Amino acid sequence: MDYIFLFLCSIIILTCFYFVAAPFFSKEEVSSDNSIREEVSLESVYRAVNELEMDFLMMKMEEKDYLQLKEQYQLLAANLMKKGHQHTKKKSGFDDSAQAELEIMKELQILRKFGGR
Secondary structure (H helix, E strand, O other), X not given: OHHHHHHHHHHHHHHHHHXXXXXXXXXXXXXXXXXXXXXXXXXXXXHHHHHHHHHHHOOOOOHHHHHHHHHHHHXXXXXXXXXXXXXXXXXXXXXXXXXXXXXXXXXXHHHHHOOOO
16 A cells, blocks of 8 residues: 555656646747737737726836836837838828828818808
8 A cells, every 4th residue: 555655646746846847848939029019909008008007096106117117008009000000001002191181172172162261
C-alpha cells in the first residue's frame, strides 16, 4: 500500500512541476506592442478612457497619472480615426475636401436662389 501511495504522490508532484515549468520553456513568441495596437478598436479606447475617468473620480489614481494616460488614449484614438478616415477615403475614391466643396456650392446656390436671406 505504501508503494502505491508513493507512486501516486510522485505522479502528482511531477505533474504540478510540469505545469509550473512548461511556460518557461515554450517557444511561443510574445506579441509585440504594435500588434496589440492594431487589434484595438475605437470603441475599446473609448471604454478605457471612461474607466480611467471613473478611477480618477473615485480617487484611485493621481491627477498626473490620469492626465498622462488620458492623453495617450486620446492620441491612440486619433491615430485610429486617421487610419479609418484614410481607409474610407481609399474605398470611396472621393476626397472629403471635394465633398465639402460640393456641399458649400449647393448651399451657395440655395442662398442665391432666395436672395441671400
